[in-house]
Amino acid sequence: xxxxxxxxxxxxxxxPQAGMASSAQDASDTDVLVTANDAANRLTVxxxxxxxxxxxxMIDTGAQNTVIANTLVSRLALISKARAKLIxxxxxxxxxxxxxxxxxxxxxxxxxxxxxxxxxxxxGADGILGLDSLQDQRxxxxxxxxxxxxxxxxxxxxxxxxxxxxTARRKSGQLIMTDxxxxxxxxxxxxxxxxxxxxxxxxxxxxxxxxxxxTTPTELRSVTxxxxxxEVGYASDLKLPGATIxxxxxxxxxxxxxxxxxxxxxxxLLLGMRELRVFPRVAIDFxxxxxxxxxxxxxxxxxxxxxxPMPPAAPTKPAKPAx
Numbered sequence: 120x121x122x123x124x125x126x127x128x129x130x131x132x133x134x135p136q137a138g139m140a141s142s143a144q145d146a147s148d149t150d151v152l153v154t155a156n157d158a159a160n161r162l163t164v165x166x167x168x169x170x171x172x173x174x175x176x177m178i179d180t181g182a183q184n185t186v187i188a189n190t191l192v193s194r195l196a197l198i199s200k201a202r203a204k205l206i207x208x209x210x211x212x213x214x215x216x217x218x219x220x221x222x223x224x225x226x227x228x229x230x231x232x233x234x235x236x237x238x239x240x241x242x243g244a245d246g247i248l249g250l251d252s253l254q255d256q257r258x259x260x261x262x263x264x265x266x267x268x269x270x271x272x273x274x275x276x277x278x279x280x281x282x283x284x285x286t287a288r289r290k291s292g293q294l295i296m297t298d299x300x301x302x303x304x305x306x307x308x309x310x311x312x313x314x315x316x317x318x319x320x321x322x323x324x325x326x327x328x329x330x331x332x333x334t335t336p337t338e339l340r341s342v343t344x345x346x347x348x349x350e351v352g353y354a355s356d357l358k359l360p361g362a363t364i365x366x367x368x369x370x371x372x373x374x375x376x377x378x379x380x381x382x383x384x385x386x387x388l389l390l391g392m393r394e395l396r397v398f399p400r401v402a403i404d405f406x407x408x409x410x411x412x413x414x415x416x417x418x419x420x421x422x423x424x425x426x427x428p429m430p431p432a433a434p435t436k437p438a439k440p441a442x
Contacts, residue, residue, distance in 0.1 A: 179313025
């Protein structure tokens with residue numbers, strides 16, 4: 120059973136939206152954080168809540184809201200503020216919320232975040248770091264070194280070392296790549312570091328026709344404890360601008376995540392960690408709407424990734440003059 124916490128979002132009115140938290144640090148500061156992998160191969164980092172911690176929080180670029188585990192709420196004696204409706208990959212649920220006075224990520228602090236409370240047994244960590252703690256920053260993930268850096272583009276070295284730079288469009292806080300194809304079908308791609316599984320919608324499965332057949336049933340488990348039925352299929356290639364990932368494993372489902380993003384009628388992928396790890400480094404720049412990829416070096420024995428640069432376009436022949 121795969122854990123897929125994509126698109127966690129509080130829907131109750133009156134709560135701050137992603138990006139509304141204020142930071143106490145200058146934007147030029149850079150935080151380098153050692154990451155670890157949980158049982159579902161997701162990235163976690165140490166996060167402090169005020170003077171307490173650090174605690175292992177999962178990094179989820181597919182989640183709008185920062186989340187805290189019930190065990191940590193009890194440990195810190197946090198008081199529930201209200202009940203709120205939460206949307207997850209598997210549907211809607213009502214949860215308790217608490218206000219986090221200060222969330223400390225490296226040298227950055229964010230204040231007054233309203234966080235849903237979920238069971239630690241479902242999360243697999245003490246919390247989830249969502250987009251409300253990552254907006255207007257660049258998140259650099261170095262899979263080879265096991266590091267994540269948070270800062271602005273300049274202090275993180277700019278775009279140097281990345282062979283692929285994609286400008287995405289923003290939708291509900293998410294960055295969506297629109298210039299991609301899966302088995303020749305145009306597809307929207309959302310980077311989801313909180314999921315070990317790449318999730319495709321039914322519109323994509325239908326557009327793929329026979330190539331979208333998926334006969335292996337599976338069950339996707341949300342961090343809310345809910346489950347979602349899906350079928351596993353395979354695609355020969357996912358072509359991004361400048362690179363091709365082959366042998367893509369996809370779970371197809373009717374997740375409400377796609378409807379929330381307004382993409383349930385358009386072929387869409389939530390690209391999970393299995394596919395992201397084919398790149399040595401990935402950077403997600405929420406401020407400039409850029410997603411950057413470093414290609415593995417040819418012949419590097421440390422990499423066994425199934426990714427290749429796109430061949431250059433064939434030169435066009437000059438048009439013949441009309442008679």
